[in-house]
Amino acid sequence: MEERMLEQEKLAGMAKQIRRDIVEMLTEAGSGHPGGSLSATEIVTYLYFAEMQVDPTNPSWPDRDRFILSKGHAAPVLYAALVERGFFPREELLTLRKINSPLQGHPDMKKVPGVDMSTGSLGQGFSAAVGMALAGKIDRKAYRVFALLGDGETEEGQVWEAAMAAAHYRLDNLLAILDHNGLQIDGPVTEVLSPEPLEDKFRAFGWHVQRINGHSFPEIAQAVEKAKKVTGQPAIIIADTVKGKGVSFMENQVGWHGNAPSREQLEQALAELV
């Protein structure tokens, strides 16, 4: 793993490149979800460039680590990470959301190499991650399943069904990361329908819980390493993030949940992402 572990600086550079990819593909697509893609950028970057055992030349390698983007609307951050990791050519990014493109608005496992589960309907990816972790236990495999959830997503009852099952079956090969950016379509998560306190809830559901700054690579690294040592229970890292992180006019703006930037806004964003 050490050889794949990039230094902090390189990770930061990769995160910047992924952010550039995100705003470029969304501008070209004309629709999509920048806010929650940008908030999850360090998390996804860390997983694909410092943590997960995956093989771009053999995407369905049975022993690979799995990544489930349960908050499937953040597809751009996943597509960008897969491109940077070599799963498919970067030209395809500009086909996002266009007819005949493999890059659907929400990830399709049958169309995109490296996508481990089709997601988009909130809560459902988390259950699939539980199923994959269960399969790992049945087969006594060493792979881990990483699931990325949104905070708004935890309003879905299915999230808690899955959380219950993961703890019941002691799935310590499942590591969830919650992109806690505080905003959902209709406003602040705590105002729309508060799922808080999320730390207490997951603890009560039998999970090992950590809370970190989701934009800090050292904190992500430390938390992931600690979570991997947990045995007998699933682990979740609640990562405090800023929605729209890295693009000044998108940061903490609820309106940037599901709007694509214009050409001018793209220029401004790219100027900031250098």
Added chain:
Amino acid sequence: MEKMATRDGYGKALAQMGAEFPDLVVLDADLAKSTKSFEFCKHYPERFFNLGIAEQNLMGVAAGLAASGKIVFASTFAIFAERAFEQIRNAIAYPKLNVKLVVTHAGLTVGGDGASHQAVVDLSIMRSLPNMTVIAPADGVETMKAVYAAAQMEGPVYLRLGRSAVPLIYDERYEFKIGQASQLREGHDVTVIACGIMVTESLRAAEELAGEGLSVRVLNLATLKPLDEAAVLRCAQETGAIVTAEEHSIIGGLGSAVAEVLVENTLVPLQRVGVQDTFGESGQPDELLEKYGLTVKEIKEAVYQVMERKNKK
């Protein structure tokens, strides 16, 4: 006549298949003793998982296991599979994962539990899903063979079973094939096409009608999707009149599937026997079948109606 509930056929088949299919995993949602998936748990507890009263998660976990190479049988009551319809759609059917939804207690014959538990539109909604294979077997033997066939094919299957014991129509020699109708009785005046428990009723109706001078063919169309269109059209051509019979709403199920094929290809008249766009209620299974028009009587009436239309032409 020997009887067996189709769900018992499911339990038996699972218990037998565990050794042959090492990747077989069975899930249930707190109804394992009722759906009979528990029969698998008895022999292969390490490959059986109870997910509790949480059907949305049941479907998602099934999808995750299937995406990891498992052949997943997931069971609950038919009505609770409907509850998790969107999970079935997005997590199973859309990515075409290898999940077999074997649902029991379908139709009115759940009995006393009443309308809240009587799935009468499930075939309609499952049949409309791309990638989904839909099977409603007629007896315990056909169920066992359908369960085996489902395990052998790649992709999602919805297998609809009942609660109550029903007469055995088939024996071990029966060769079940997904997508292939099974003709149970020859006849040239009219064909009754049925599925599930209505196959037995149709055979009884045909027998009575024979005494009244009518030659009635009976076709068991256990696979609603993919539909054996050739068999339906052959019956239409050879008998010139069709009646369908199902323990399900007349909207969207077997009757609709047959109608779709007929109207695009023929002018052959059709009458549908089924639940008349209504919910059920509590009662004994036979009382419910009588009250909601799912007996020999309604099949015979439909045969006479369709014969009248056929003869007018």
